[in-house]
Amino acid sequence: MTFTFKLSQRLARMRPVALILSTAALAACEQPGVSVSSPPQPGTQVVKVVVSPAAITLVPSQNQQFTASGRTEAGDSVAVPVAWSVSAGTISPSGLYTAVPTPGVYAVTATESSGSVAGTATVTITEAAVASVALSPSGASVGVGGTQQFTATLKDANGNVVSGRTVSWSSSAPLIAPVSGTGLVTALVTGTTTLTATSEGQSGTASLTVTALPPPPTGSWPNEPGGLTQYSDQPWDVLGSWALNDNAAGNSRLVTLSGLPFSSPGALQYLFPIGMTGGGGGTGPGRADYYYPSGQQPTETYVGLWIKLGSPFQPHSSGVQKFLYLTDNNGAVWSALWFELYGGQTPMRVSLVNQFTGCPSIRIDPNATTTPINPGEWHRYEIYFKLASTGTANDGVVKVWVDGVLNVSASNVCSLGRDRARLERVALSGIWGGVGETKTENDYLWYDHTYVTGH
Known part of the structure; x- marks a missing residue:
């Protein structure tokens, strides 16, 4: 059998099988819902x-x-x-x-x-970095003695407000208006300052102008107790019943000033010249004295007066700037109650020192309100003092009002008693400082009107 014949036989036998498979596949494709899919190729899952x-x-x-x-x-x-x-x-x-x-x-x-x-x-x-600092308000004006709250708004580079960051505050002129760590500014004296808030190397600024307060309203003496007798109502155009003492250098004199708050145009002026030393040799620039009439010396008195420090004014490091004292008539030793504008820097405050004979020398500071006192401002002072009932009672009374506001109120003041002494004199004494130091500028202290009553 030849090879050709054998091959033809085999192909003949395979044709029916191939036909059957082809027919089955075609039938499957024609039946609904029956699909034929290939498995995923290896590596494609x-x-x-x-x-x-x-x-x-x-x-x-x-x-x-x-x-x-x-x-x-x-x-x-x-x-x-x-x-x-x-x-x-x-x-x-x-x-x-x-x-x-x-x-x-x-x-x-x-x-x-x-x-x-x-x-x-x-x-x-993460927390966004601070990209900008803005202060509010951006500028403000406040009178001497007032306060102004500033706030700092921090933003990131996208303009979003960020919080919880440390902010430091500073004032370009802290002697005019210092700023606290929370942005609260206190106006001390007239002038301008720039406030700066800094956080993470970024800063913002605002300006503040400190203006002088207008003088308190003029008029009568609102806190004078009833039942007192008038001794002096002095406008300072003339000396009247007052006398200038310890004035060899001529630093105490009557002058004419504009803008007086009570009785224009006369004022009592004290000059503290360059070179004057602290204490002024015990006399300062001199003084104006009023002596209660003999036989009418009171055990209680009321004094009203207006005072202004020149601006600028060089304070003494001791803080002492006397402006008035009341003496008693014990006849043996010097004995008095001092009244001062007190403070080694501005603003100052009213303060007292008890130097009555036989009493502890103590300072009496404001215990009701503290009115800030700055150079260049007129302030009205009202003083009421009553001697103790006896030398051992310690029940003397002193009250001081500044611009109508009670600053000092004490009812335990030691003094010679009313059974032994009377008040002798009102002295307008402008002694600067304690001891030591020297004036490097000409400074001034002015009085406008002085009113004295008593009983």
């Missing part, structure tokens, strides 16, 4: 989801676009539909993430639509 960026640092409320792709077993990158979720913050269906306000570490997750695989990115939220 998606085994993980990759989120990009994988890690990022943001500031609160910052936006970031995330993307996701699939990775196959073979390491190929393929597009896959995903659902986005976050542990904190918000994210859109397209992967746009918005950071939360609270610093921390959070997760952004992309899950493949079948739910079988997912990928995660790490988001670190």
Whole structure:
């Protein structure tokens, strides 16, 4: 048998089998609901989801676009539909993430639509750096003795307000208006200053103008007790019943001034010349004395007067600037109650020193209100004093009002008693300082009107 014949026989036997298989496949394709699919090619199965960026640092409320792709077993990158979720913050269906306000570490997750695989990115939220500092108000004007609160608003580079940061405050002129650590400014004397708030190397500024207060309203003496007898009502155009003493240098004299608050145009002026030493040799620039009439010396008295320090004014380091004292008539030793404008720097305050004979030498400071006293300002002072009932009673009374406001009120003042002494003199004494130091400028102290009553 030849090879050709054998091959033809075999092909003949295979034709029916091939026909059957072809027919079956065709029938299967024609039947509804029956499909034929190929198994996945090796290495094409998606085994993980990759989120990009994988890690990022943001500031609160910052936006970031995330993307996701699939990775196959073979390491190929393929597009896959995903659902986005976050542990904190918000994210859109397209992967746009918005950071939360609270610093921390959070997760952004992309899950493949079948739910079988997912990928995660790490988001670190840090505090935003301060990019700008703005002060409010940006400018202000306040009268001497007043206060002004400033606030600092901190923002990041995106214009978002940031909080919880350290802010330091400073004033370009602290002697005019110092500022506290919270932005509260206190107006001491007239002038201008620039306030600066600084945080994380960024600063903002505001301006403050300190203006002089208008003089208190003129008129009568509102806190004078009833039942007292008038001794002197002195306008200082003439000396009247007063006398200038210890005035060899001529530093005490009557002058004409404009702008007097009570009885224009006459004023009593004290000059503290360059070179004057503290204490002024015990006499200062001189003084004006009023002696209560013999036989009418009171045990209680009321004194009203207006006073202004020149501006500028060089305070003594001791803080002492006397302006008045009351003496008794014990006849043996010098014995008095001093009244002072007290303070080694402005603003000053009213203060008293008890130097009555037989009594402890003590300072009596404001215990009701402290009215700030600055150079260049007129202030009205009202003083009421009553001797103690006896030398051992310590029940003397003193009250001091500044511009109608009670500053000092004490009812335990030691003095010679009313059974042994009377008040002898009102002395307008402008002694500067304690001892030592020297005036480096010509300074002035003015009195406008002095009113004395008693009983």
